[in-house]
Amino acid sequence: MIKDFVCINCPLGCQLTINYDGEKILAVAGNACPRGIAYVKQEFICPLRVLTTLIRVKGTDRPIGVRSDKPIPLQKLLICKDYLNHVEAIAPVQCGDILVKNICSTGANIVAASNSESKTLY
């Protein structure tokens, strides 16, 4: 059986085609580099994505950008986001600070992706 994927590792966006039988991948075509093969193997079993979103910061009126420190299953992205809606970081936050450990049992931590700003400066 044939299935198509788009590799999201880099801006090239290789269009990958796999030939598979049941749960076994027989052949991969269309990848420009080895990362494409690793990607499609993972994507076929369980797509993974890095979560990037906003959370509130106590003591400021601005949100802060956060990310998961490793990719998490795609179908858990919105579950993790729901959880983060109830999380408030406490200022000051530095880029790289771990804010949530092992979010929703995915094994990934949520880390700050920028420094919090203490006041409105506009």
Add this chain to the structure above:
Amino acid sequence: MEYTNLPPPNARASDEISQTNQYETNPRAADLVIIGGGCAGMAAAISARKNGIDDILILEREHSLGGVLRQCIHNGFGIHRFRSDLTGTEYALRFSEEVDCLNILYYTNTSVLSITKNHTITAVSPHYGVIVIHAKAIILAMGCRERSRGALSIPGTRPAGIFSAGTAQRYMNLEGYKVGRKIVILGSGDIGLIMAREFVMEGCEVKAVVEIMPYSSGLIRNIQQCLTDFDIPIHYRTTVTRIEGTDRITGVWLSQIDTANRPIAGTERLIACDTLVLSVGLIPENELGIAAGIELSSDTGGAVVDDSYQTDVPGIFACGNVLHVHDLVDYVSTESEAAGISAAKYIQNGFESYPVIHVIAGLGVGGIIPQNIRLTKMSDPVTLQFRTKQRFKDARIQISSNVQPLLVSDRKIITPGEMCEITLDRAKINSDIYIDIFENKRTDENNAPSNYKFSAEVIVS
């Protein structure tokens, strides 16, 4: 987290520190003034400093460095440069921390009002009032702004709830406001696609992404990870023909369009929404350059530059999105570092005049950077960057000079959304260079010269 230059803790120069400095008289002098403290300006400043320029001043209109990266909380940055997948904010921090670490001076909250051909800059800031600076060299790094609804001329009322994608991104990511609940996105540029995903994450409903072209102008991977992953529909060859609502937008009319871009009767449908987000392209923000009389290219919207990123005014350089719109910030950083080196050389050696040759676009080729190449004795390669005007399949890019092909490069697919990059050996360049694209690449190599001649005639006429 690894940094190229690890800053000491608490080394971030606050506004207070950068404001107690040697520039207290008016008018002032500086070796190098960089207009814009985004990714281009910071990279140019760092590279000029590393190449021996001490007296650098960055002028930034926002309250902190970083430019548009400050509002880019999504990942996908830095894969080329740092070999790791960073968010835009993390990417900007690596540079702003290095700027602080190198003690490069910057003024924030400072808007530049004008520049002149003899390198006089007039700026205003709440702290200093009017500032006049005489610079030995200037680097333009102002970035770009978004095309607006006015540029599209969509009929209908003028209700609240219409945003450009970058504005919506700023409201959400920097200021913490949700722009709406039921959203239609017009245009499939990368910012619009990224925002579609962010809207879903923030609990909004993205009704549709509407694209007038038969393909997206954004990256394919963004279609996958922003739309397909979240089951957001995208409608190609469709556009918004009318906006409904008086106080707040209540809906938009969508129509399919025919090959002449006219709406097809009978395909109209009303989609209820409270927000319309426009992601319809970027325009280099060049008002300062225009007012200074710098020659601009109508293809790129940016200045005409040579291979050292110098404009037609000696000592004024341009880099980043103000020069041409880039796909990736990694490329902006590389280009800006080259501009920083050129500005450093100009300050140290003065203006060096060389004969130049031109780079000429063939059929289907859009804006090229650089437009001119200096005939120097240097051995570094020359990189040409350009976009195509249409989509090509199984295409061959041919670079030629003196009716001789210098280089051919075959691509499976080329879209206007993706910048093409070709590196040339400088030693081979001695007369004007033509860039041509042929579809359905020929297997018969012997045909190349005759076919090339045909294309060259078209260019000449």
